[in-house]
Amino acid sequence: MTIRIETERLILRSMEPRDVDPHIEMMTNPAIARYLAPGGKARSRADEWRAAACYIGHWQIRGFGFFSVDEKETGEWVGRVGPWMPEGWPGLECGWSITSDHWGKGYAPEAAIGAVKWTFDQFPDLTRIISVIDPGNANSQAVARKIGEQKTGEIFEFWDHKLDVWAAERKAWLEAFG
Ligand SMILES: CC(C)(COP(=O)(O)OP(=O)(O)OC[C@H]1O[C@@H](n2cnc3c(N)ncnc32)[C@H](O)[C@@H]1OP(=O)(O)O)[C@@H](O)C(=O)NCCC(=O)NCCS
Known part of the structure; x- marks a missing residue:
């Protein structure tokens, strides 16, 4: 099943082999x-092929996952955004x-914002959405603030990173962005 979300300038769709x-x-x-x-170092193409297989597989296993993001004006693939919750993750994340x-x-x-709206809609019992962010990643923290998330003080350790857990509560988020 292909899921498609439209925002002002972007199309979000489930990740596919062509991505x-x-x-x-x-x-x-x-x-x-x-x-x-x-280690903060780019991996090989072969490692990233395997990682992409994991993102597509997450859709098969969970029924949701990162959306591919296409620019409406050009059709260009411009990134991946959306819900992600592999085994052992500290909650349902928007990445x-x-x-x-x-x-x-x-x-x-x-x-x-499009992806979080979709996620809260899909999971009526979901009380909060999180994002796990490296304390040095100012760009990502700026995004978290813009979408109404706040730093919780919780820490999640993954690979060699100690990550801050940011979160938004369902009710407040839907009042602000829903
Ligand atoms: C984090 C990221 C997704 C932000 O995407 P974006 O579409 O540029 O988001 P915004 O346009 O809202 O910009 C966010 C912040 O990035 C910074 N930024 C913007 N343009 C920039 C540029 N050309 N170069 C460096 N930083 C820039 C600014 O601090 C901006 O915050 P501001 O708008 O308050 O000034 C992007 O920087 C990215 O993909 N980073 C690498 C992957 C990553 O770290 N993902 C997050 C993991 S938790």
């Missing part, structure tokens, strides 16, 4: 990998990564 190459291109960029890869050519256009918060 693997642009996803590898994005993830092998050191600026993107800095806060996402083990975001945008190709560096498109940073600063507000695409991550625009896509995240």
Whole structure:
């Protein structure tokens, strides 16, 4: 089943095999990998192929996952944003990564608001949505603030990263953005 969410400038759709190459291109960029890869270093194309298979597989296992984000005007693939909850994760996360050519256009918060709305709609019992963010990742913290998340004080350790858990409560979020 293909899921499609439309925002003002973007289309969000479930990740498909055709998204693997642009996803590898994005993830092998050191600026993107800095806060996402083990040791903060971009991994090989082969490792990122495996990671992309995991993101597509997450859709099969959970029925949801990262959305591919297409720019409406050009049809270009500009990143991945959306719900993510692999085994052992501290909650249902909304994550975001945008190709560096498109940073600063507000695409991550625009896509995240669409994705969080969809997620709260899909899961009526979900009381909060989280984002796990490296304390040095100012760009990502800016996105979290723009979509109404706050730092909780909870820490989640993954690979060699100690990540802050940011969160928004369902009721307050829907009042502000729903
Ligand atoms: C975090 C990220 C998704 C933000 O995406 P975006 O679409 O650029 O989001 P915004 O346009 O709202 O910009 C967010 C902040 O990034 C910074 N920023 C914007 N353009 C920038 C640029 N060209 N270069 C560096 N930083 C920039 C600004 O601090 C901005 O905050 P501000 O609007 O309050 O000034 C993007 O920087 C990214 O993909 N980073 C790498 C992957 C990553 O770290 N993902 C998050 C993991 S938790």
